[in-house]
Amino acid sequence: MAGLDLxxxxxAVLSACQTGLGESAAGKGVFGLQRAFHIGGAKNVVASLWKVDDEATAALMNLLYYHLWEKGEPPLEALHHAQLELYRNPQGVPALARGRGAVDWDETVQTVTKAPVDAKETPKRAAAVKDWAAFVLSGAGR
Structure with a gap:
């Protein structure tokens, strides 16, 4: 990847298990797939820090792309909103995971989440951390 012109x-979204991990070199950081994308020229990289559940990851990625493409949010904000929505609406994971292709995303997300995302609210039933927090963004975030 580092040899490509990116x-x-x-x-770049590396939607698989442990794509944000690599070998640590004293004083030089972590050498791995995520870093290779940055060296190649990618401004931002979303990668995971542990093994991820397929269905929860599909739901998170669909929400991420919804916020990027439909809402026009920058990558950092889009990932943040996607993670908050998944965290607050674990019951919506199956529907969001299936939502690929020609889908009315505004309607799907509103139906599943039923309430605006507010960082100050505590949900009655939250998704497990392993389902929404594995993915991190490196780069400028915009």
Missing amino acids: DGMDL
Whole structure:
């Protein structure tokens, strides 16, 4: 990846298990797939820090792309909103995971989440941390 010209790439999403991990080199950081994308020129990279559940990951990625493409949010904000929505609406994971292709995302997300995302609210039933927090963004975030 480091040998590719990725200068025009605003965001690379590495939606698989442990894509944000690598070998640590004293004083030089972590060498891994995520770093290779940055060296190649990708401005932002979303990667996971542990093994992830397929269904929860599909739901999170669908929410991430909804916020990126439909809402026009920058990568950091889009990932943050996707994670909050998944955290607050674990019951919506199956529906969100299936929502690929020609889907009315505004309607799907509103139906599943039923309430605006507010960081100050505590949900009655929250998704497990392993289902929403594995993915991190490195880069400028915009």
